[in-house]
Amino acid sequence: MTRTKAEHFFKKFKDKKILVIGDIILDRYIFGKVSRISPEAPVPVVEVTEESFRLGGAANVANNIIALGGKAYISGIIGKGSAGKTVRDLLEEKGVCIDYIFEDSRKTTVKTRIIAGNQQIVRFDVEDRRRLEGKAKEKFLSMIKNALKDFDAVIVSDYKKGVVSEELFRILVTHKKKNGNFVAVDPKVGHFRLYKHVSLITPNIAEASHGAEIEIKDEKTLIKAGHNLLKKLLCDSVLITRGEEGMSLFEKKDSEVIVTHLPTVARKVFDVTGAGDTVIATVTLAHVAGADVVSAAKIANVAAGIVVGKIGTATATPEEILEFLKTHPYA
Template sequence: MSTPLSDVSGLADWLPSRLAEAAPQVAVVGDVMLDGWFSGRIERFCREAPAPVVDMTKREYAPGGAANTALNLAALGARVRIVGLIGPDDAGRRLRALLQGAGADTSGLVEHEDVLTTTKYRIIGGDQIMLRLDETMDRVPEAAQERLAAAVPTALAGSDAVVVCDYGTGGLGEAVRTVLARHRGGRLLVVDAHDPRLWSGIAPDLVTPNAAEAAALLGMTLDPDTDRAAAVAGQAGKLLESTGAGAAVVTLDKDGSLLMMHDGGTHRTWASPVTEKQASGAGDTYVACLTLARAAGLPLSTSLDLAQAAADVVVHRRGTSVCSTTDLAAHLGTFSDSALDAEELSQAVATERAAGRRIVLTNGCFDVLHRGHTRYLTQAKQLGDVLVVALNSDASARRLKGPDRPINAAADRAGIIAALSCVDYVTVFDTDTPIPLIEAIRPDIYAKGGDYSPEMLEEAAVVEACGGEVCILDYVADHSTTAVVRRIRGSAPTAITNPSPTAGTNPAPAAGADPA
């Protein structure tokens, strides 16, 4: 079931109970590891070599790899079973205890006498990672792989979704793929793999390669200083065909993520990047939240936005961290009072412009948010660097739409629009046209939906006089707030239909919107 999200304050209150109520059973099959973060002070160099001495003050451990994905799923409200290989060593015992302490079912955690638990220990001096010590196996014994495969059917029994976390350590070979294909059934399958082509034979619903993995798969270079999302989008067909997936989500770290579907549909998210280099595992958090949201019945585009928000939470933290349902709700709740007044917006835009960024402005009521809106705003963001959304005030919306509009108050509309990763700033204006706002911030691009033409816009001449450009985006008439309101009120001739929430993908979002 797809639930319309009409205001962010409602979302922040609704999300924990929705996920807790759904509490899907998720099986995580993958390469587990133990992360260590050892920190201390550096005040001298050793006598033996020109190397700093780190006087240790703190040792912290956290599940890593597939175990971190499992931990994030549990923190977000899923019931989790973890399947992975560990050794009869201190790291394996510590990892099992940490997972059990988080509420994960570790009965599928296979301990094998010939296996060494994978560890990644980081040595930190002050605020700088000085060294990382990895302990891995050159080759995982076939007998261990067979025992791992034998644990898969039990973990899948009763599960709503499966996440495969294949980091190339050698544990997830043909034996695991064969068993998973045989026992998968109709469950949602998400594959997060260094080489997702290895899993194409079981036709995953979603694959989630990062930028480096997508580049290797496509045989291309993705320069971080270029438009990587556009480069990947141009190869969507090849990526989907080679992975056998129903849809692909490429995570692009500081550039957010991009969803690609077989029918050409896409959805883009934007990240809130930081310069901090001591964060780890944001990709695991993203995959966990994406899987849980889909398994709980949320539309694919909404699931991506929530996953991006969860990743933004952990990337601002040190170490290998998790995002809980409470963390995510609190993060979304920060957008509930997010509209800038005219002076604040002018200052923000001046700062952005001084940094060389192009300003895009669009406006509308954006009353009951729907897929047409999100598609429209994503297109607007791609026209420049910074997207400003100006909302009609409640009084202005009533003058334009009638006495029964808006459905949602300006503060609520501002909150949910601000929560979209493609939106940078939100403001509210009370005039019938945004001309005073255009004169104040002088946007480089003024974007409107395709139900307009430049000749119809009174403000077009003002935009051009300010040195800007008017850009008309796509429009699909079937996706309008008015139509949604009619359906909600029961006056539409046909009911709303929703695609299957837990398997496969949703149809592509509408190519445009009426920002009513």
Template sequence: MISKVNNSGVHRSEGRSGIVHLHEIVRLLESGWADKHILVVGDVMLDKYIHGSVDRISPEAPVPIVQATRRSEQPGGAANVAMNVAGLGARATVVGFAGDDEDGSILAAMLKASGVEAHLVTVPGKPTTSKLRILGGSQQMMRLDIETATPRPPEAYTALLEGLISLLPDVDGVILSDYAKGTLTAENCRSIIAAARQAEVPVMVDPKGRDFLRYRGATTISPNLKELALVTGHTVGEVKDVLESGRSLVAELGLEYLTVTLGERGIAILDEEGEFDAPAIARQVFDVSGAGDTVIATMAVATACGVTTEDAARLANVAAGIVVGKLGTVPIARHELVAALTEFSGTETPEKILDLDRLLVRVAEWRASGHTVVFTNGCFDILHVGHIALLEDCRRFGTKVIVGINSDASVSGLKGPSRPIVGERERARILAALAATDAVAIFDAPTPIDLIVALRPDALVKGGDYTEESVVGAHEVKSWGGRVVIVPTVEGFSTTNIVRKLAHSADR
């Protein structure tokens, strides 16, 4: 196996499926991963938090007093894996057990609100697994677990298995999220893996405990270094020996490969041919809880779309680096991942030329990350210094600049049959190559009014040969609180003048 890594963290690789470029991964992200559907099966739970501050020690016992200021809840365990799948923009369904209690109702409602389809088998007499964390500032002071790891009644397992088997024809990947809370018994794991493989659906496992035999036949198992060391009989410090022993498990368990999360070292992909290492992306770490859920969700969604295992691992590293920078169990969001990818690697030129549907997604991602959007437009036929000055001026009024350009047909209608001189794709490509632009959109109409109304920019910028009253879209932009800005033109520079000079030179 040959893999190539540049300093972007996620860019290209030569491996199981050839070469994948960053802009193709971003395109998958923004297109909803081609509507891929991931089924998560396992131990769902509700993570609950009491947030407060600590100012003194209790006089009753040597413990801190937490002055509670707010409460919050978040789906956890297998439910958090499904939340990560949905957060990435793919379809997510989760199957597991819940109790007939308030926590179960809260969990189901939160999953539904986040776009996750939940098939929770209610088991009377058993609580919904929950973990209550009490925080003093950013420091966890105590955790209270309400759970049962004892087996459910046989009819509960039958209902769960029948429900998930009925879903298999409609899914592109299965994740077994095992937190050792009684959902994924050895028998259940074997049945689920057999059914999934018969349906030709890949299975990824986030394991628990020493017994990896229960996951035999899965596509991959994704232990962390500590879990793999426990299974292979080594200490965590013996990394090389742990990974070497891990490679032997691939053939022994009938896996395609083993995915090992190494914390700050990143992710190792082990197969019978060798080892591939995807280094972690350095970020400030606040809370590592939930990072493993993000890794396996990202790997499952990416590989379901045909992304190489190596690139999927690199992508998962970037996603994990985002969630460890948050406090508590918080899933990844698609706009965060797109922003991180472009932060590490920059946006490639082809990735800036977007149709309206993808541009709307991009704008939503920018706004979710706190950016303001500037719009300008023109024919941009034969790019000159006046155009460059206009685009550089746009940067003064927002953080992201969108350039709308007239299509060839639109230019001909405005300028005559001899124009444009440069075709729309070439004009778009040149503009996209400029550092001053973040996106380029081609429009067919005589004016960009439909594009402006769809994008709702925060600022609309035009050159000094316009007045505010003559700017198309000015009224609309001001109606939603945006601003219209007229910037000075560079005297003596225009495409028309350049064309005249060329014609004059040709006649001499």
């Protein structure tokens, strides 16, 4: 992937509208330093120096699209309390359209991470994982169904917090078959049965192992798992993210399966939080901007390498990607 080729696709990002559907999460970070152990228990005492809130889950996917220069619209559920208001404010500040957010009586999911130096000490979550049901579900699905015609692609960010359902995928796949729209899914263990007939799924190693029912422990089992996922889900492509070993793309072309391995380009790894959000946002936006799936995956691989070098939930920009490609033109 050369800088010139990537730049060609980036110029088209501004015209692409992506709808992100899924579980909206508020990431709360408490930063501090540790200089002593508590006399009450053998745990570190963190002296807090800073607190910040960032977009997580589906909201971080939308944030990545904005950072890349695309147009992001988000659909999901937030609560009516202060956490929900913070999410709304952050999304509007970033430029994400919130017209398709559904407000419910449930709590907004908040993940709080305490970080000392570059080390995460502990994480605690506040969440409500009940499935959306009844009139609320009907209203939410009706909103999605009526909105789909206005977008170049749909990303489903599934964190298994109650938004994603069989009925939702029935609507998405029906629309895909009729209109040829690109539907990408960041999957969650326990929901693989829902993802049939989508355009692309982006599981990590653990998720791919579960979905394929094959323990991935070497290249042979990796290849077998990728083939099995394509066969089971009847999807067009599978992009397995493999951490420090990079990514592996499996594409179904006619009766063949084409496999492309992409080694990692990360130079430093400080925090992998949200890297999967960056991957699915980048590969989707690049593909609808004209890149074939392999080229889109290469750009996403570079973007992921950039965000893992940052602390906390982060994004990559076209400028950062192009700067990397200046010295690594065939990454």
